[in-house]
Amino acid sequence: MDKKTVVKLQEITKIYESKVMHRALNRLDFEAKEGEFIAIMGPSGSGKTTLLNIISTVDEPTYGTVEIDGINPEQLSEEELAIFRRRQFGFVFQEIHLLQMLSVEENIVLPLTLDAKPVREMEERLARVAEALDLHDILQRRPHELSGGQAQRTAIARALIHRPKLILADEPTGNLDSKSARDVLELLTAINEREKTTMIMVTHDPVAASYCDRVLFIKDGEFFNEIYRDVNRQTFFQRILNVLSLLGGNVHDLRTIPGDFR
């Protein structure tokens, strides 16, 4: 049976009208099926974050249609949209937005607190994500007492606790050392496989992208190429590098050099 389509973007154009008009996306089509783990890559300024913002309904396209889980967000009121976003999405960013006054535990359950879920349900779900992400020993700590990897795992726990349909990540490993980055990617992969959560991740890092099922490359706001993972992550990584070298752009975008692959 065909997998369900979770995200469907058709002919998306985004024009920023500041002092000079800028076309950040040009007639881009994009689809994500249930359970897919997709990386979006492209040179700096190619429109990756703009695309992610449109998928997450934080921004609207100038032209084109967006459908998330069969719903057109433009037809929702501001309030409905805020609730839709909170329930359907989990966000993981490079800059980890944990609330400093709250403990790790309080940060993680925040999406459930906002939805006024019963305490028992919160506790059960907290226990489950804490176990999966190896966080139980640090639940009472404050964010400033965490390592980068622990803080990112806390942010992932918060993004997962309400079992969203879709996890959206913008450079989730950008600020981590290579060991913590690998831990986070392995965790995301495990969650993706176990829970069938759809994941879309913007990244400059070909190693991070090699954990995904599919890599979409964009250039100047347009579709450039798309490749699918094969059995071997090392060969997938090589193929990603090949497309990146065709894509051109700034070499500084490639924060990981091939020798860094593990």
Ligand SMILES: Nc1ncnc2c1ncn2[C@@H]1O[C@H](COP(=O)(O)OP(=O)(O)OP(=O)(O)O)[C@@H](O)[C@H]1O
């Ligand atoms: N609010 C805005 N107003 C005007 N132009 C913008 C705005 N946001 C983004 N842009 C422009 O749109 C283009 C795409 O930006 P976007 O942030 O989506 O790129 P990106 O691929 O995520 O880049 P990077 O890898 O550097 O984060 C860039 O040329 C950027 O300068």
